[in-house]
Amino acid sequence: MxxxxxxxxxxxxxxxxxxxxxxxxxxxxxxxxxxxxxxxxxxxxxxxxxxxxxxxxxxxxxxxxxxxxxxxxxxxxxxxxxxxxxxxxxxxxxxxxxxxxxxxxxxxxxxxxxxxxxxxxxxxxxxxxxxxxxxxxxxxxxxxxxxxxxxxxxxxxxxxxxxxxxxxxxxxxTSTDQMWPSKHFYLAKRDERRARHAKYNDTEYNLEPNVKGSPGGLRDIQTVLWV
Missing domain, CATH: 3.30.460.10 (Beta Polymerase, domain 2)
Structure with a gap:
């Protein structure tokens, strides 16, 4: 900035x-x-x-x-x-x-x-x-x-x-030494991603895709960085 x-x-x-x-x-x-x-x-x-x-x-x-x-x-x-x-x-x-x-x-x-x-x-x-x-x-x-x-x-x-x-x-x-070890965090984020994709019918090919939450959207990119 x-x-x-x-x-x-x-x-x-x-x-x-x-x-x-x-x-x-x-x-x-x-x-x-x-x-x-x-x-x-x-x-x-x-x-x-x-x-x-x-x-x-x-x-x-x-x-x-x-x-x-x-x-x-x-x-x-x-x-x-x-x-x-x-x-x-x-x-x-x-x-x-x-x-x-x-x-x-x-x-x-x-x-x-x-x-x-x-x-x-x-x-x-x-x-x-x-x-x-x-x-x-x-x-x-x-x-x-x-x-x-x-x-x-x-x-x-x-x-x-x-x-x-x-x-x-x-x-x-709130560090991983205290909570959410890497494996648990990864698995929880994986489940969160699956639930989010299901909300958008597991496809990015909707007529009006949600650029944040749909598969391949911004939230998926951020999830990679968080994990």
């Missing part, structure tokens, strides 16, 4: 817009509209699709960081905002859900309830389509052990805001 892209997001200009607006929502929405216009123009100009999905993910990173900063988290707060799933890979297609994990050290979510609710409400108000979960490191391990989709989602993660050490701890407790 790009390290800096002022055409897509100019942090200084955004901060100036925030200072001028009575509500932060207008400034966020203006930045999002501008980014959509830039990305559409790049698409029409023939920019490589891989670059485009990375550009979109990078832009959303910036917006989420700015939104996160609007709420009070103590400097030593053990809470972090993570991108997971496809967004965690640094890829974001138009209209894709933005998959987020708010990761805590403690299972006591109550201490951060108000800022978490405020943060998520702001994201909805500015029009971001997010899929979010709030878990402690231990809760991640518990759910990943029980659910193949959870462990798969957590395999691809990035820290967007907050301390990186929380994500590293989460990766340690």
């Amino acid at each position: 790009p390290q800096m892209d002022p055409e897509l997001f100019d942090r200084g200009q955004f901060q100036a817009e925030l200072a001028l607006k009575s509500s932060p929502i207008a400034a966020f929405k203006k930045a999002i509209r501008g980014a959509h216009e830039v990305l559409d123009a790049r698409f029409r100009a023939g920019r490589d699709i891989r670059r485009l999905v990375e550009d979109r993910a990078w832009f959303v990173d910036q917006i989420l960081q700015e939104a996160w900063k609007r709420f009070t988290w103590s400097e030593d707060a053990d809470i972090a905002l993570l991108a997971v799933g496809g967004y965690g890979r640094g890829e974001l297609h138009p209209y894709s859900d933005i998959d987020l994990l708010i990761l805590l050290d403690s299972s006591d979510h109550e201490i951060f309830r108000e800022p978490i609710e405020g943060f998520l409400t702001l994201l909805w108000d500015i029009g971001l389509e997010v899929g979010q979960s709030v878990r402690s490191v231990d809760e991640c391990a518990e759910e990943a052990r029980a659910d193949l989709t959870v462990i798969t989602n957590l395999m691809e993660s990035r820290t967007i805001a907050g301390p990186e050490h929380l994500r590293q701890r989460m990766q340690q407790v």
Whole structure:
């Protein structure tokens, strides 16, 4: 992903817009509209699709960081905002859900309830389509052990805001040393793939094939990488 892209997001200009607006929502929405216009123009100009999905993910990173900063988290707060799933890979297609994990050290979510609710409400108000979960490191391990989709989602993660050490701890407790040994993971993914193919009649030759879930589609390619 790009390290800096002022055409897509100019942090200084955004901060100036925030200072001028009575509500932060207008400034966020203006930045999002501008980014959509830039990305559409790049698409029409023939920019490589891989670059485009990375550009979109990078832009959303910036917006989420700015939104996160609007709420009070103590400097030593053990809470972090993570991108997971496809967004965690640094890829974001138009209209894709933005998959987020708010990761805590403690299972006591109550201490951060108000800022978490405020943060998520702001994201909805500015029009971001997010899929979010709030878990402690231990809760991640518990759910990943029980659910193949959870462990798969957590395999691809990035820290967007907050301390990186929380994500590293989460990766340690959900590693194959702790759960889902390679053989079990492979067999579970094989069964998952078979069930998905059956949903699409085990053929890629449908009149309108699903490019993500049909045999030979994007999800099959990703499964190879996960395994």
